Amino acid sequence: MTTLALNNVTKRYGKDTILDAVSLSIEDGETLAIFGPSGAGKTVLLRLIAGMTEPEAGEILMNGEDLIEVAPEHRSVGMAFQNFALFPHMSAFENIAAPLEAKPAKGDGIAVGVRKIAELLKIDHVLNHAPRALSNGQKQRTALARALVGAPKILLLDDPLRNVDAKLRFEMRLELPRLLEGFGSTVLYVTQDYREAMALGDRIAVLMDGRFAQVGTPEEIYLAPATIAVAELFGDPVINLFDAEVMAEDGHVTARVGRARLALPAGFKAAAGRPVVLGIRPESVVRSRAGSAGAINATVAALLPLNDRMVRLLITEDGQEFYTSRDFGEGSDAGEGATLTIGAAPEDIMLFDKESGHRIAPDAAAGRPIE
Structure with a gap:
């Protein structure tokens, strides 16, 4: 079943067309890697789905419902950024709990939810620490925990491993598929690393010059690239x-x-x-x-x-x-x-x-x- 569909979505900033009538369907529980060079429009695409900006044209549908008029907090979308984007004045616990504060669950319900996801991501021992006291790996896991704690239907990950060291990046490439499968969320994972796209994506959508040059399994894209430009990226x-x-x-x-x-x-x-x-x-x-x-x-x-x-x-x-x-x-x-x-x-x-x-x-x- 299709969870998320983009139909002819166009986004411009001034005279520059960032996304040019792009269409895409993402299946329920699928991890789709959005891969492409810097400036291709990958982050803009996630921001549109999250409701942080609006398209000039097109539809963004979740289970058939148009999200354009739905407020960001009501879209059941979680997002983790490449720069972590943690609130510096809050502890790791408070950062993770932030999405739950707007929901009916209060008090013990919030604490239980935060500790459960923190244990899963192995950061329960640093919940009282401020972001400045966390390693980059712990910051990355805290940002991921914040995105996951509300059990979103759609999880948007904007190059979340870019600012961590090579060892942790390799470890998380192995851990993330298992972790994401356990939550059952539909995932859009943005990356500029073709190895990461091939390791994490059930399918890969190659975004170039504001359009999808090819969408397919890692094997299809590597062995049968649609164009010379796609072939050279992998x-x-x-x-x-x-x-x-x-x-x-x-x-x-x-x-x-x-x-x-x-x-x-x-x-x-x-x-x-x-x-x-x-x-x-x-x-x-x-x-x-x-x-x-x-x-x-x-x-x-x-x-x-x-x-x-x-x-x-x-x-x-x-x-x-x-x-x-x-x-x-x-x-x-x-x-x-x-x-x-x-x-x-x-x-x-x-x-x-x-x-x-x-x-x-x-x-x-x-x-x-x-x-």
């Missing part, structure tokens, strides 16, 4: 992109990249003669046998350890640059200056229209469908 190192020419000859479909010809799924036959950009994820670049079909000769120009992987920058014979990403130990003989023969499986290759930037999906009748 992955480290970034996707390899090359101008290419698609050819269909003797029942075979190939792509010419410089001097190399890479095999493509048969479903790309319709792209023959069309200006395209070919994309290969670094982890999809594999070692190949010299002289085999689609093999590309390259030299290792540089190596960069990245977390648990080794990234290599390869330069092909005709000057094309390839990034590869492999677990440590895989191809460990390929140090700087080494010569490699590389390739990619046809099903791991993406094609994009060069003019529009949109991904070209192969014909499902002729090859393995991607979308």
Whole structure:
């Protein structure tokens, strides 16, 4: 069942259009990650849903009810901000209790509610502390507790892990899904970190230039990005992109990249003669046998350890640059200056229209469908 729906919502500040007729449906109990670059309109979107600002056009519906005329305190929406936004003159207890003060529950009811959520978030031992006496992790958990204590139907999290250290950020990526599932709230989680979006979101909505460029599961967006721009936002190192020419000859479909010809799924036959950009994820670049079909000769120009992987920058014979990403130990003989023969499986290759930037999906009748 759809809990929240945005229909053609537009928001402007002066002459600048921040959100341009965006539409989105969020299912009951779903965690939707709103991901995009800085300035894309992510926080503005949350503020509209919370009632902190109003749209110029469009509808915001909760269970079919239009929220535009509903006061913020009556929307059953909780929100946590990236800068914590705690009241400095109040204790952690008072900060968490603030949303309950406007509700019928009083006295012991408020105290029980605050202590219950504080124990769950492991901050019950600092409830008497002022915000200045809390660590960033404790501030973040206090802000989250304040957003959750009223059991809102909709929970809006505006990049809540941005101002905490890397260790806590990693821990909370693991803890948050379990915590949020226990509350049953529908969650919109804003982040500029693609890893966070993929780890926390049941689906990801990619917001760019005031519009949703793609909405899908993490797997769909990573393996089948709607555009070149979306493809470049996900992955480290970034996707390899090359101008290419698609050819269909003797029942075979190939792509010419410089001097190399890479095999493509048969479903790309319709792209023959069309200006395209070919994309290969670094982890999809594999070692190949010299002289085999689609093999590309390259030299290792540089190596960069990245977390648990080794990234290599390869330069092909005709000057094309390839990034590869492999677990440590895989191809460990390929140090700087080494010569490699590389390739990619046809099903791991993406094609994009060069003019529009949109991904070209192969014909499902002729090859393995991607979308």
